[in-house]
Amino acid sequence: MHRFFISPQNIKENTVCIDQEEARHIEKVLRLTTGDIVVCFDGTGREYQVRLEGRENGILTGEIIHTGLRESEPALKLYLAQGIAKGEKMDTIIQKSVEIGVTAIYPVSCERSVVRLAGDKTEKKVHRWQTIAREACKQCRRNLIPEVMPVMNFTSLLEKIGDKPAIMLYENEDTNSLKALLQGEQFTGAKEIFILIGPEGGFSDSEVLAASRQGIVTASLGPRILRTETAGLVAASIILYEYGDLG
Structure with a gap:
């Protein structure tokens, strides 16, 4: 059954008002019409079976004929702190990490980031990334849309993490594997985890040192160096597998 996003403010009692972009897709692309049944979700966890009314x-409006909660969220809250990547790589990272099950994405401007965002350009990028996250939820049947946070620098990220459990994926780490860390005492039974992924050039020495001083541990994903657009997705998959959500 086709899925569409509706803002909670567009739900009035048993009637939904579908925004123009979704309405065009319903009418012009899918050729659905009055009486057809679709599924709508509001981004807060609820989904609705809706009969189109015209x-x-x-x-375009529809009548709600059933309301439910779909349990598709991981028990673990997994936050992806991603060094901003150039080109369309960030789009892919956002889309695929939402499909995998991350709770929120923190775009981070690191010392070695190639892309530098400022002002209106930053807001437009974040809005685009949030739209990508919403569209990914339509496809993967998540009813709770992960939030793409405002772009922040590395220092602000560390302040946000505080004393929460966090792992920095670091290509020069040759002792700790991600799997071994997850099975250790520090992360056993954790309710939330931050994973930190560097941009194309990786984290700088000063960023690694600052994270270490805060108690953030570094980990390796194995003997091969992964691209930034691959590393976070692999790490998120491993973590959610270890915590019983994937696989």
Whole structure:
């Protein structure tokens, strides 16, 4: 059954008002019409079976015929702190990490980041990434849309993490594997974890040192060096597998 996003403010009692972008897709692309049943989700966890009613004052409406909660969220809250990557890599990272099951994404401007965002450009990028996250939820049947946070620098990220459990994936780590760390005492039974992924050039020595001083441990993903757009997805998959969500 086709899935569409509706803002909670567009739900009035048993009626939903579908925004113009989704309405065009329903009518022009899918050729659905009055009486057809679709699934709508509001981004807060609820989903609705909706019978299309047609347009009222130019707005496509539908009648809610069933309301439910779909349990598709991991028990572990997994936060991806991603060094901003260039080109379309960030789009891919956002899309795939949402599919895998991350709770939120923190875009981070690191010392070695190639991309430098500022002002209106930053806001437009974050808005685009949030839209990608929403579209990914439609495809993977998540009803709770992960939030893409405002772009922050590395110092602000460390302040945000505080004393929460966190792992920095670091290509020069030759002692701790991610799997071994997850099975150790520090992360056993954790309710939330931050994973830190560097940009194309990796984390700088000063960033690694600052993270270490805060108690953030470094880990390796194995003998091969992964691209930034691959590392976070692999790490998230391993973590959610170890915590019983994937596989």
